[in-house]
Amino acid sequence: MAADRAAIVTGASSGIGLAVARMLGERGHAVTLVARRPEKLAAAYEQLRSEGLEVQQVAADVGDEAAVIGAVAAHRDAYGRLDVLMNNAGVGIGAPIGELSTKRMDIQLATNLRALPLFYRESLPMLTAAGAEHRNALVVNTASIAGKSGQAWLSIYSATKFGVVGFTQAMNKELNGLGIKSTALCPGFVDTPMADFVKGHIAPDDMIQTSDIVAAVALLLSLTPGCVIPEIVFERPGSGGSLT
Numbered sequence: 001m002a003a004d005r006a007a008i009v010t011g012a013s014s015g016i017g018l019a020v021a022r023m024l025g026e027r028g029h030a031v032t033l034v035a036r037r038p039e040k041l042a043a044a045y046e047q048l049r050s051e052g053l054e055v056q057q058v059a060a061d062v063g064d065e066a067a068v069i070g071a072v073a074a075h076r077d078a079y080g081r082l083d084v085l086m087n088n089a090g091v092g093i094g095a096p097i098g099e100l101s102t103k104r105m106d107i108q109l110a111t112n113l114r115a116l117p118l119f120y121r122e123s124l125p126m127l128t129a130a131g132a133e134h135r136n137a138l139v140v141n142t143a144s145i146a147g148k149s150g151q152a153w154l155s156i157y158s159a160t161k162f163g164v165v166g167f168t169q170a171m172n173k174e175l176n177g178l179g180i181k182s183t184a185l186c187p188g189f190v191d192t193p194m195a196d197f198v199k200g201h202i203a204p205d206d207m208i209q210t211s212d213i214v215a216a217v218a219l220l221l222s223l224t225p226g227c228v229i230p231e232i233v234f235e236r237p238g239s240g241g242s243l244t
């Protein structure tokens with residue numbers, strides 16, 4: 001189906017990704033929803049469809065190169081263009097460094113960091129076409145406040161998110177001339193299932209809300225071609241830039 005604007009959102013079955021996918025759909029984007037677990041993804045898909053939004057679902061592990069290639073191809077086949085790419089799928093697995101599990105480290109590296117260059121590479125022809133058309137092709141990369149300040153017991157997660165911030169800077173230097181802008185989002189705790197483990201210590205209402213992230217992405221969509229915001233840091237009041 002031809003669309004005026006189209007987007008891919010990874011990690012779209014829950015939390016931040018689901019909220020941003022809804023906003024993009026409400027603003028007239030056809031959205032490809034990507035997440036790993038098919039049942040959870042199908043529930044998000046059905047919900048957004050019932051709200052009248054143009055969405056498709058692609059169950060894919062963003063840590064799997066063939067799955068990334070397939071997800072971008074499915075988007076291209078369905079909608080033929082890409083104006084917004086949100087690399088948002090992420091996992092955090094805490095452990096002291098002395099108990100590092102190589103397998104868990106690799107899952108975080110693959111999901112949180114390695115997936116980004118794969119999605120850029122596969123999406124580049126469509127992003128370049130959108131950039132040539134309106135000079136406002138947008139890639140939003142969900143990093144974390146843990147990508148601005150190293151976190152004990154979340155060291156691998158922190159390292160991947162620092163990587164996201166650095167990679168985003170590099171992409172702006174490399175692709176801004178094509179009308180492709182990239183922004184790293186760096187929030188502290190957001191009230192989503194990923195932050196459930198800390199809700200005994202921090203009340204959900206005291207966390208950043210997905211609506212805050214949605215508002216920031218809406219701001220990015222409203223920028224003129226001559227302005228790029230490379231990074232947005234979201235802190236909980238009084239946290240002083242630390243995670244908790």
Ligand SMILES: NC(=O)c1ccc[n+]([C@@H]2O[C@H](COP(=O)([O-])OP(=O)(O)OC[C@H]3O[C@@H](n4cnc5c(N)ncnc54)[C@H](OP(=O)(O)O)[C@@H]3O)[C@@H](O)[C@H]2O)c1
Binds near residue numbers: 011014036111186
């Ligand atoms: N919540 C926070 O406090 C917080 C703070 C800073 C940054 N972040 C970042 O925000 C992003 C979104 O997290 P969230 O808070 O919205 O968490 P969430 O509600 O747990 O959602 C995570 C999403 O990512 C998907 N996902 C996980 N691994 C995947 C994989 N390998 N391939 C494809 N999809 C995958 C999940 O679905 P499946 O598991 O079914 O695949 C789900 O849709 C993450 O990058 C996270 O690091 C979160």
